[in-house]
Amino acid sequence: xxxxxxxxxxxxxxxxxxxxxxxxxxxxxxxxxxxxxxxxxxxxxxxxxxxxxxxxxxxxxxxxxxxxxxxxxxxxxxxxxxxxxxxxxxxxxxxxxxxxxxxxxxxxxxxxxxxxxxxxxxxxxxxxxxxxxxxxxxxxxxxxxxxxxxxxxxxxxxxxxxxxxxxxxxxxxxxxxxxxxxxxxxxxxxxxxxxxxxxxxxxxxxxxxxxxxxxxxxxxxxxxxxxxxxxxxxxxxxxxxxxxxxxxxxxxxxxxxxxxxxxxxxxxxxxxxxxxxxxxxxxxxxxxxx
Amino acid sequence: xxxxxxxxxxxxxxxxxxxxxxxxxxxxxxxxxxxxxxxxxxxxxxxxxxxxxxxxxxxxxxxxxxxxxxxxxxxxxxxxxxxxxxxxxxxxxxxxxxxxxxxxxxxxxxxxxxxxxxxxxxxxxxxxxxxxxxxxxxxxxxxxxxxxxxxxxxxxxxxxxxxxxxxxxxxxxxxxxxxxxxxxxxxxxxxxxxxxxxxxxxxxxxxxxxxxxxxxxxxxxxxxxxxxxxxxxxxxxxxxxxxxxxxxxxxxxxxxxxxxxxxxxxxxxxxxxxxxxxxxxxxxxxxx
Numbered sequence: 001x002x003x004x005x006x007x008x009x010x011x012x013x014x015x016x017x018x019x020x021x022x023x024x025x026x027x028x029x030x031x032x033x034x035x036x037x038x039x040x041x042x043x044x045x046x047x048x049x050x051x052x053x054x055x056x057x058x059x060x061x062x063x064x065x066x067x068x069x070x071x072x073x074x075x076x077x078x079x080x081x082x083x084x085x086x087x088x089x090x091x092x093x094x095x096x097x098x099x100x101x102x103x104x105x106x107x108x109x110x111x112x113x114x115x116x117x118x119x120x121x122x123x124x125x126x127x128x129x130x131x132x133x134x135x136x137x138x139x140x141x142x143x144x145x146x147x148x149x150x151x152x153x154x155x156x157x158x159x160x161x162x163x164x165x166x167x168x169x170x171x172x173x174x175x176x177x178x179x180x181x182x183x184x185x186x187x188x189x190x191x192x193x194x195x196x197x198x199x200x201x202x203x204x205x206x207x208x209x210x211x212x213x214x215x216x217x218x219x220x221x222x223x224x225x226x227x228x229x230x231x232x233x234x235x236x237x238x239x240x241x242x243x244x245x246x247x248x249x250x251x252x253x254x255x256x257x258x259x260x261x262x263x264x265x266x267x268x269x270x271x272x273x274x275x276x277x278x279x280x281x282x283x284x285x286x287x288x289x290x
Numbered sequence: 291x292x293x294x295x296x297x298x299x300x301x302x303x304x305x306x307x308x309x310x311x312x313x314x315x316x317x318x319x320x321x322x323x324x325x326x327x328x329x330x331x332x333x334x335x336x337x338x339x340x341x342x343x344x345x346x347x348x349x350x351x352x353x354x355x356x357x358x359x360x361x362x363x364x365x366x367x368x369x370x371x372x373x374x375x376x377x378x379x380x381x382x383x384x385x386x387x388x389x390x391x392x393x394x395x396x397x398x399x400x401x402x403x404x405x406x407x408x409x410x411x412x413x414x415x416x417x418x419x420x421x422x423x424x425x426x427x428x429x430x431x432x433x434x435x436x437x438x439x440x441x442x443x444x445x446x447x448x449x450x451x452x453x454x455x456x457x458x459x460x461x462x463x464x465x466x467x468x469x470x471x472x473x474x475x476x477x478x479x480x481x482x483x484x485x486x487x488x489x490x491x492x493x494x495x496x497x498x499x500x501x502x503x504x505x506x507x508x509x510x511x512x513x514x515x516x517x518x519x520x521x522x523x524x525x526x527x528x529x530x531x532x533x534x535x536x537x538x539x540x541x542x543x544x545x546x547x548x549x550x551x552x553x554x555x556x557x558x559x560x561x562x563x564x565x566x567x568x569x570x571x572x573x574x575x576x577x578x
Contacts, residue, residue, distance in 0.1 A: 084481075129477065150477040150481070152474045181472070207471065207494060207495070209474055210478045225478070229482055232456075233453075236457060239458050240452075240464065240480050240481055243458055243464035243480075244464045244476050244480055248468075252466070252536035252537055253537060256462050256465050259458070259464050259465055260405070262458060263405075263457065264404065264460075266457040267399050267457075268395075268396035273456070275454065275455040275456020276388055276392045277392060278455075279454075280389060285454070285456060
C-alpha cells in the first residue's frame with residue numbers, strides 16, 4: 001500500500017481531505033460556515049453582514065474563524081451588488097481575543113517561519129469599507145480586529161482592551177499602532193501596559209469609536225450606515241477610503257499630494273460627472289460604479 | 291491697424307484688460323468676494339471675511355484669488371501679527387464652486403494643477419484663526435482646516451460631502467480631518483458625507499473652542515491679538531515647529547524643534563523676553 005501511495009501523484013486540493021473543512025465550502029447565501037454567519041442585508045442587499053459566531057468561546061479568534069472571515073470578506077468584495085460590510089459578534093462579546101490554546105506551545109521559530117497572524121491582514125486590504133459593530137468585549141485580537149475596520153460603532157456595554165501584557169506578550173496585529181494613533185499616547189500606554197479596559201463612552205471620547213448605540217439597535221444602525229455608504233459610487237468610495245488611510249502612511253504633504261492625484265482621477269470617472277451634474281440640476285445622482 | 295499693433299511692444303499689465311478685475315485693485319479698495327480690514331486695539335489683527343452670501347460663500351476662483359491677495363498683504367504688513375478668517379453667520383463656506391468644476395476633465399485638472407492656488411494659505415508664516423459660524427462644507431471645511439486654529443460658533447457644522455457628488459476631498463480634507471478626529475469619525479464623514487456639530491467637532495479635536503454666534507468673531511480677534519502681542523519672528527518659528535509634527539517622525543520633529551529653539555537665542559526678542567521675566571516686567575518685543 002505504501003508503494004502504491006508513492007505512485008499516486010502528489011495532489012493538493014479536494015482529493016486530499018482538507019485540514020480545515022470550512023475553507024472548502026462554497027460560499028452562498030445560507031451556506032454553513034462553522035464559525036461565522038454571513039448574509040446580505042439592507043433594502044437592496046447592498047450590505048454584507050458578517051457575524052462572528054463562536055459564542056461558547058466568546059468568539060475567540062481561532063485559525064478556522066479567521067479563514068472563514070477572509071472567505072466571506074473576499075466574496076463580498078467580489079460581489080458587485082455589495083457596497084459596504086458590517087462585521088459584528090454576539091451581544092456579549094465581539095471577540096474576546098485570539099485563541100490562546102492555539103498559540104500556547106508556539107516557538108519563536110514557528111511564528112517567524114510560518115508568518116503567524118499574517119492571514120489576519122486580509123481585512124486591511126479590502127477596498128470596500130468595513131464597519132465594526134462592537135457589542136460587549138473587544139479584547140486583544142478582538143480589539144485589533146475592530147480597529148482594522150474603517151469605522152467602529154459601539155454598543156453601550158462595549159469594552160475595549162489590549163490585555164496581552166497579562167499573558168506575557170504584546171499585541172501582534174496592530175494593537176499598539178492603531179490604538180495609539182486613535183486615542184493618543186497616554187491612554188494607549190495605559191491600556192497596553194496594564195491590560196485595563198475602557199468603556200464605550202471612554203472609547204468615543206478618546207476617538208476610537210465614532211458612535212454609541214443601545215445594544216439592541218447597534219447592528220441595525222451599523223447596517224444603515226453601511227447602506228448610506230453603499231448608495232455612493234463604489235469606485236469613488238474606494239478612492240476616498242484609500243485617501244483617508246494614507247494619512248497614517250505618509251507625511252501631511254505627501255498625503256495631500258496623493259489625495260490630489262486621487263481627486264484628479266475622479267474626473268476620469270462617469271460617476272463624478274453624474275454626481276456634479278445631478279447636484280447642479282438639483283436631482284438625485286444615479287451612480288454606476290464607473 | 292494690425293500692422294501697427296505688431297509694432298507695439300507686447301505689454302503685460304494695466305494696458306491689457308485684466309481677466310479677473312479683483313486681481314488688479316489696490317488693497318483697501320473694494321474686493322468683490324471678500325472684505326478685508328485691520329482690527330484689534332492697535333490694528334494688529336488682519337480680518338478677512340468671505341463675502342459671497344448669495345452663494346453661501348461657495349469658493350469660486352475669484353474668491354480664492356482675492357483671499358490670497360489679502361493674505362499676502364497682511365503677511366507683508368509689519369503691523370499685523372495674526373489673521374482671522376471668517377464667513378457669514380449662516381455659512382463660513384458651503385463648498386467649492388461646483389458649477390466651475392462640473393465640466394472639467396481629468397486632463398484639465400492635471401495640466402492646470404486644479405486647486406493648487408488654494409495652497410497659499412498653508413504657506414503663511416503668520417498664524418491664521420478660522421472663525422467658523424454655520425456651514426463649513428467640503429472646500430469650506432478644508433479651508434478652515436488649513437488654518438492654524440479653529441474657533442466654532444455654536445451652530446457651526448462641518449462636513450466633507452464630496453462623496454455625494456461622486457468625488458473625494460481634493461484640498462487636504464482626507465488628510466487633515468483624519469489627523470484631527472481619528473480614523474473612525476473621518477471615515478464615517480468622508481464615506482457618508484454626514485455632518486458633525488460644533489460640539490462633536492470640539493470633542494473630536496477639530497476645533498479648540500466654541501462661542502455663541504454673535505461673539506465668535508470678536509473672540510477670535512481677541513485670540514489673534516494675544517498672539518500678535520508676542521514676537522512675530524518667534525511666533526513664526528513656533529508655528530513652523532507645530533506644523534512639523536505632521537511632516538516627520540517624533541525624533542526628526544524634535545531635532546527640528548531643537549534647532550528652531552536654539553535659533554531663538556540668536557534673536558533680541560528672546561533676550562528681551564527672558565530678561566523681562568527675570569526683572570518682573572512686561573516684555574517689549576521688536577520682532578527682531
